[in-house]
Amino acid sequence: MMTAASDNRVLGGVRDCDALTARVLAVGDLYVALGFYTDAAPEIRSALETVILETRRQRLIVAAAPYAPSDLLDGLSMGADDGLALRLAKNPATPASALRRLLRRCSDPRTRRYLAAHPNADAMILGELSRDNVIEVLQAVAGNPGTSPEVIARLAAIDDGSIQRAVAASQAADAATLARLWDLGDDWVRADILAHPNCPANLLAIAAGASDVRLRRKLAANPMLDAEAMEHLLADPDDGVRAAAVRNPAILAEEIDAKNEASARVRRLVARRPKLAADVIARLARDPDSWVRRWIARHPDMPAQLLMELATSDVPEVRRGVARNPSCPPHLLVLLAADRSPWVQAGVALRDDAPAAAISLLLGANDRDVLGALGRNRNTPAATLEAIAGSDDADVRRAIVFNPAAPQAAIARLAGDPYPLNRAMIVGHAGLDAAAVAELLDDPEPQVRFAAARRLARQQPDLAVKY
């Protein structure tokens, strides 16, 4: 494969990094300039900023763009007015330094709420906002996963249901905080406390005998429950409680035996479990409920003999489950490639480990799901991939984007695809040569131009050292 760094051909009229930069500045395209910004040297960045931040409208676009470089957002936060500050506070890419700057002169409660909920808000920001007098700001602090145990403990004392629920769900809430909250909160708050891994043992014991099923269901989801408590909950009369217990990742395979389980809902959940005893798998494979069989057909520990049995099911989704099972033997994949249901065939076509005999059985298919799956498969012959790239179905053509072994002709065709999203996505394909990427800098769609510029910038080491 040829990359831009070693490519001496004309790149859409651009021969080298200097010319490339000059062209970006001359054209004045916001999205191309944004694409180049992150990988550019400081001097080039300054020049690009004149393009990117030229108008207020552009500054507002950049402030709200989650793909905008954090350095650029940091710079925008200096002297930001209320409108710009709000967009920056909402943007998940805004760095902590910018958030601190915004907080220092923020009078708008809405902006403070977004700062309090921001994933990059640090301890200083959250600590300061935890003393805010606006309840929505405090709710946001309580719901922020970065809030410290000390702040969470302080917030727990506030008489507000939303804050108390957020505290009860916070991973930073310690046992003492949860114990205090148990006395203050309503049943919904108590239910959340019971699901918390730091829930005090005495509360777990109380809840085990609670008449309210909401409490028992949440209790059954607690990952710190011991084997005795889990056994008790697995025998609960309410199937919602048993379902929550079966879902609990802490439960061990040997603790689950669906032999006497009357509820199909619970058996379906058992069939989803990653670890199951061999006899449980065998029993579920012959369960009268087809959803149970659909789930268990995908189980990686399913023996080949039972997979063979399920592959003859009347329910296409069960056969599809077999086709998607990572343990499905090659001879069974060949059998399923000739299945009467295209959805089952597509399940085989998605597999890079499908034997050549299975793939060849699928080459004459005209179903769009089968074609889409073949388009992704690295073992599909080049001629078929080229035909898929020329399909009249935009969703089928796009499969080429995900195929690392796609031939040049198919990739080039996608670069000229009439559907803009397909052009934007093919820019990320390693097989698209630099000249084709450079041509996409002139694409009518902003997302395509941005993606092309981003890729060229990453492949142009010169860009970072020039000037």
Place this chain on the structure above:
Amino acid sequence: MSEIIVIALQRDGELRASSLEAVTAARSVKQAGDTLGVVIVAANPQALAGALSVEGVDEVIAVKATDEFQPDLIEAVVTALVKERKPSLIVTPHGVDAWSFAPAAAIKNGLGFATDVLALRREGGELVATRAGYAEKVLMDIDFPGKATVLLTNRTNVFEPAAGQGSAKVTEMAAPAADVATKHEGWKQPADAGGIDIPGSEFILSIGRGVADESNVEQFLELADKMGATLGCSRPIADNGWLPKARQVGQSGQLAASCRLYVAMGVSGSVQHQWGMKHVENIVAVNTDPEASIFSIARYGIVGDMFEIASELENHF
């Protein structure tokens, strides 16, 4: 007293179900003394007349011509009817057929005109049509001052199909000469969706990237089944081959044309996805990211984990 006319449509000799929805739309503004006629252009229009003789229809006007899609001919029929009968209102279903003849017929005959009409009413005897504007963001009431005849296309799946046995007289109308400038090459049928009907579904539960893994998809198929919903998805899910492309909602996928409740779980709400569902009146969004675009068009939003919400829903169905 005036005449209202519905232009019924057929495809390959089969009556389009939307024709009866247009009859309901027309009936909703029929005043005392008004008559309602339904026109059908087909190779054998008499064979379709019975199905159009529903309650409230006074006359079925049979135009013997061709079953082929011939917009120039229907445009000529409209022109002839306006000239001869001077109807106050003409209604026809909104869709590819109407797109091909209605605007031209309206311009040529100087008619009042509105497309994709969602509701009709009279205000002081004057006709008012409601349609959406600015990409479904607003509803607009449109009146037609000074227009003797108004041509409207009604949105499909909004008006109930007209029913009830009628006793309409059947009148034959000679096909007018038409200046045929177009040639119909044939219909392209949509890909076989294997029984999945996103456009026809009133309740869609849709999943997006938040589902994270193919092994989790089955859970939402099961939930949709329990809730009586059709499972839809966003593009990445169909691109990964986790659900059939027939379930993909969006610009290159399906339009949730009949949907009244759309529950989007773990869907960020890209522009492409919104194209297929933003018009739905009741959108419920579930996403862990409070800034996800889907919340900007949702009537109800839950900032939370889609799996936790799904588990709660399972307790209720």
